[in-house]
Amino acid sequence: MEIKELEKFLLSVQKPGRYSGGEINSVIKDKSKIDVRFAFCFPDTYEIGMSHLGMKILYSQFNQRDDIWCERVFAPWLDFEEVMRKNNIPLFALESRDPIKDFDFIGFTLQYEMSYTNMLNMLDLAGVPLRSADRKDLSPLVVAGGPCVCNPEPIADFVDLFFLGEGEEVDLEVIDLYKEYKKAGKSKLEFLIAASKIEGVYVPSLYDVSYNGDGSIKAVTPLHDAPKTIRKRIIKDMDKSYYPESFVVPFIEIVHDRAVQEIFRGCIRGCRFCQAGFIYRPVREKSVDTINRQAKCLCENTGYDEISLSSLSTSDYSGIEPLLNKLLEWTDDNHVSLALPSLRIDNFSDELLDKIKHIRKNGLTFAPEAGTQRLRDVINKNVTEEEILSTCKTAFLGGYTSVKLYFMLGLPTETDEDLKGIADLGQKIVNMYYDMPERPKGKSVSVSISVSTFVPKPFTPFQFEPQITEAEMRRRQEYLKSCITTKKISLSYHDSSTSFLEGAFARGDRRLCGVLENAYKNGCKFDSWTECFDLEKWLDAFEKSGLTAEYFANKEYSYDEILAWDHLDYAVSKNFLINENRKAKEAKTTQNCREKCAGCGASCYGEGVCFEKH
């Protein structure tokens, strides 16, 4: 579609910059010289998708190749979707504005369960049949990756092929195989069978799932000689791995509108509720020199005046002090500001503290996750009350007057006493502030407590645990509210119905594919947006399939039961997760990867923190 034709429609919607393309560093190629066209789809708005680092890495990496043209696609917002449907405009890619149904690959990155309906909606807008079985031709192939893919069963009927783990290598191996098969005129099935032999590729249609009478899984049987278990892929040497020299710089303001420099993958901590802490193992760091070089290059090529360091826990980077010293050598002179999310500064030298003093602070936040030490031990969150109070004190002395605390409600073994502990901790911070003679004069303190609901996730020690019922979530929220007696503490919740559905889909199996399709047909989309979410439509979708969301969300699994994702291998062994689950019940903590190896299984790659010399 020509921009001239499109502009008439764009001028009638909000933020047309979401759909216009043409940004700085976006890649335009001559399509007559391209073998493989890849539509990289993010199933949410432009502002959210454009903030996602994984997409930036793969977009640049694919486009380095002369034979591939990778383009970006985002979910159109409601107003533009209406215009598209009314005027028969098929979903198009931003760079060429060509309909994506004619592409070789339609690839989705799945970051959260509540974006699944958007994936279906985008396929429908593209004019592509939703179900893999209804797409007979070799192309377009619908592929997906991202953290949700560690349990892809609820979307298994829609996607032809999943990439497990990190995509930099495996994606290109699949694209190369596709090129070969396309040239030879092979069928889709022939291609999928061959692709399933590549490590990290999961082709769901090559596995048959059978169920017992009680709804539990009886067996997962590979067909056509597909591997029995599929292991995720990782990049072994982060210094040699591909990193973009530039990002597409949007015209409109996006959520994270800055350069982002990845510093390591994985997390040494092993908090038992945290999926990211397990599925990205083992920890692999980039060297200080690599990070410094890449960060400088990114700022020069994008023109961004802010750069943020990205990882699951910045303070755990082993060379954080030399790194900051190196970065500060050039950032100030170039009018670049450094953003340091989740940085603990307790053990920094005075000299460095002085240097980073003027860095714009995003406010003081802590994530104790649980209200009592007992429950923090259960979840293996190694933050103590003393640490929180002493850091708050330092911050108050430095002029801060507000603190933000993050907690989770509904954690395994949680009692009302643990909930009261949340309010008590808030109160202790307030009291400490007023007990300080040197507190900022004439200023009141504010403690905001933000509470989300625990969702048991695959590949965590809590994967066996039930989520509490929605009614119980509300009771606990009310109870917590009643424990707070001062206006200095403000309390906010994550919506309980969204958490409940997230719980069902996180650990669900293939029977949820039908539910998802029903929900989509009921008009569900943008489910992570409160203004769009409608629980009634979802419950109706479950009913139509003869299932309940409670079955999946509130189910407790025994250690020997087959889980929907057991045939996928994310390098942490089930035995390790069982062992961690037992220790959780006894409120015993596990040391982090640098203190003592817990034997999770991630050392199988022969790289990373497992082999660091301590």
Added chain:
Amino acid sequence: MPDAELAVTGRVFALRNIRIYFAKKGRLKFVSHLDMTRFMARIITKSKISIWYTEGFNQHIYMNFALPLSLGYEGLYEIMDFRLIDDNYSIEDCLESLKKVSPPDIEFLKIRENFAPMKEIAFAEYIMDFETLSDEAALKLSEFLKRESIICSKKGKKGKIREIDIAPKIKSFNIENNSLKLILTAGNENTLNPSLVLDAFFEACEIPQIFYTVKRTMVFNEKLEEFE
């Protein structure tokens, strides 16, 4: 304005006031003025020209745009002022550096070091291309634009709706081949948005909205000379 002086690492630089002229076309018409300022700052940073930053608590690149352009309009003669801190730098090199890092929909036209103050802007020329314009509608439009008084309501800054007469702000017009050329007053809080003229026309003559695109093609001074 006399050139200010700035001390950088012991050396004293003369600040040079620079004006750059550019066209904002194609996909860039969907970029609002606020987004445009951010976009320009990034291009300038990428180009590595020695630009002057404001010296406050929140330092930022100093930029001054002549007439902010509405979202959805193309501009073929846009003007932006900034300051350079390097006195050995040829402004032609500066123009080349900017061209090198720019996406295709922005075109840097020329650069100057001697120019008239922004307050001398008096008129702007717009071309509006209609999807279709029947002879009958064209005639009505022509008659409408010749009226001695065209009252329309305009939303003020505080949300108050006030009535204004826009007829005196229409300097001249020309209609041919489905397109309307308008020269309207501009600058000094006297800017008239061409869409306001057409909205008033559609309403007054009870004609259903016709789709049109807007291009600002030139900016003039009081004597209707090209503003530089």
